[in-house]
Amino acid sequence: MYAIIDIETTGGQPAQDRITEIAIFIHDGYQITDKFHTLVNPQRPIPYFISNLTGITDDMVKDAPKFHEVAKEIVQFTEGKIFVAHNVRFDYSFVKKEFADLGYTYQRKTLCTVRLSRSLIPGLPSYSLGKLCKSINIPLELRHRAIGDAEATAKLFDKLIKLNEKAVSGSEDIVTESQKALKNEVKTSLLPPAIKKDQVDALPDKPGVYYFHDEKGEVIYVGKSINIRKRIIQHFNIDYKSKKSIEFKNQIAYITYELMGNELIALLFESDEIKRMKPHYNRQQRRSVFNTGIFATVDDKGYKRLSFGRINDERVPLIALSNHFKAKGFLYHMVGKYNLCQKLCDLYKSAGSCFDYQVHQCKGACIGKESPEEYNARVEKAIESFTYQHSSFVIIGKGREAAEKSIVVVENGRYLGFGFVDDSFSASSLEDFKSGIKRYNDNKDIMQIIRNHLRTKTSDKLIVFE
Known part of the structure; x- marks a missing residue:
């Protein structure tokens, strides 16, 4: 039975939005047998x-x-039935969330008519409900109303x-083989419409x-995991929190991967x-340009100063950030966390004390009230x-295989x-190791990793190497 x-x-957004209308058509595998419909006050x-x-x-x-007020009726109406919808994850996520807010765990097996349509009616220009129904001559009245869309989906399901x-008409038992095919669709209903189960099954259980x-x-998403297949399955099994995440899932047409050997290399x-x-x-x-750095110098009075500025070949920064605004924010964070001086962190221009000293938040390194040794100890911690x-x-x-290691x-x-080198690789200096790597850009994200x-x-x- 199907609902x-x-x-x-x-x-x-299922996490914050509410249902305003719900329509359910019951199909017994041969025909529509019952229906339920109501508007819902979303409060x-x-x-x-x-x-x-x-x-x-x-x-x-x-x-x-x-x-x-209608939750019990929905539970009873769908109990023991497979939850069917066009882009099933969207509708199912909303219904589950409404029940979760009531303290009830709503669980049903699901089947997606987008996936089923792609499988049984391949090659159409679009599988959106409106365009699909038009392509195969299914009347669709009251578009974007639950009662109209559910009825059209029910007629689509009947045709599918x-x-x-x-x-499967060549089989000796058409009904049994047909049921098996639908059961397989139920098992794979959470996959993106264009992704086949055998493609996911062929993914490696390795880091990459x-x-x-x-x-x-076009690549629309890049991810990493210590177990590629397991992580991708988790991607597809989660309840989606927005329409955008449904759109993302529906755009996935195929998957490729690169083995990396371990989590660190995969992250980098x-x-x-x-x-x-x-x-x-x-x-x-997605930030690709990290052209601003945080630098450290010691002034003529022995105080260690932090500053920010553009990175060039002559100055190696302590950390690279994407722009001056980010760098200033980073230094303000260091000032607050380690009680540093705004003036000695390039954030306050003054011939005298910094503003924080005037409001008793700076210990006075800016005017020599605090010794360089005491102040510099906090700078070092920062x-x-x-x-x-x-x-x-x-x-x-x-490495990616038993006889390989990463560096x-x-x-x-x-x-x-x-880079990756085989087990026979030997090195006694930093230069030796440098010969075994491919060069990549340094930035704040890499440093954090x-x-x-x-x-x-x-x-x-x-x-x-010291």
């Missing part, structure tokens, strides 16, 4: 653009039942079942970097690939918080890159 469901909502205003799209207004839902039976491509071959390569390729759905690490413990070192870890090289506090790795317990070997 074909469509909902309308106040927006595209919040419906945005104008949503009302403009769906036609559902605040006046229409003010006397409608609240979700908790018949196409599925026709596809993976790429999601769209139908044009992922970060570099994101900055190089700038995939649309990688937002946090520097230690965002730099490496050693200036030059090599990290040796697992990461940092020289004078600057990341140079990583390496610092975090060095703080964790690991079997990697650390070789320090």
Whole structure:
């Protein structure tokens, strides 16, 4: 038995938006046998653009039942049935969230008619509900209303079942084989519509970097994991929190990957690939230019000063950031956390004391009230918080195969890159190790990755060059 469901909502975010309409058509595998439909009072205003799209207004839902008043009926109506929808993850995520807010765990097996349509009616220009129905002559009235879209999806599902039976018509037991095919679709309903189960099954259970491509071959997302296949399955199994995440999933046409041998190398390569390729759905690490640095100098009175400025070949920064605004914010954070002087951190221009001294927040290093030794001790703690413990070192870890190892090289506090060498590789100097790597860019994100790795317990070997 199948429950074909469509909902309308106040927006595209299950975590914060609410259902305004729900329609359910029951299909027994042969025909539609029952239906349920109601408007739902979301207990919040419906945005104008949503009302403009769906036609559902605040006046229409003010006397409608609240979700908790129809929840029991929805549970009973769908119990023991497979939850079917067009882009099922969207509708299912909303319904699950509404029940979760009531303290109830709502779980059903799911089936996506987008995936099923792609499988049984390949080659169409679009699989959106409206365009798909137009392509195969299914009437769609009341578009963007749950009752209209659910009825159209039910008719689509009915046609897909018949196409599925026709596809296995050479079998001795058409019904059994057809049911098996639908069961397989249920098992894979959480995969993106264009991704086949055998493609996911063929992914390696090894560390590496993976790429999601769209139908044009463009990389839309880069990720990393110590277990590529497991991580990608987790991607597809999560409840989506927004319409944008559904759109992202539906754009994934195929997957490629690069084995990296261990998590550190995967993290370093992922970060570099994101900055190089700038995939649309990688937002946090897309900055590719880190041209501003934090520098340390000692003035003629013995005070260690921090400053920010453009990076060039003559000055190696303590840390690289994307722009002057980020650098200033970083220094303000250091001033607040380690009680440093704004003036000695290039943040306050004055011939006398800094502003913080005037409000009793600076200990007076700016006017010689605090000794260089006391002040510099805090500066050193601040520097230690965002730099490496050693200036030059090599990290040796697992390679992509048994007879291989990875090497990461940092020289004078600057990341140079990583590489893979076989077990016969020997090195006695930093120059020897440098010959075994491919050069990559250094930046704040890379420094954070390496610092975090060095703080964790690991079997990697650390070789320090002083």
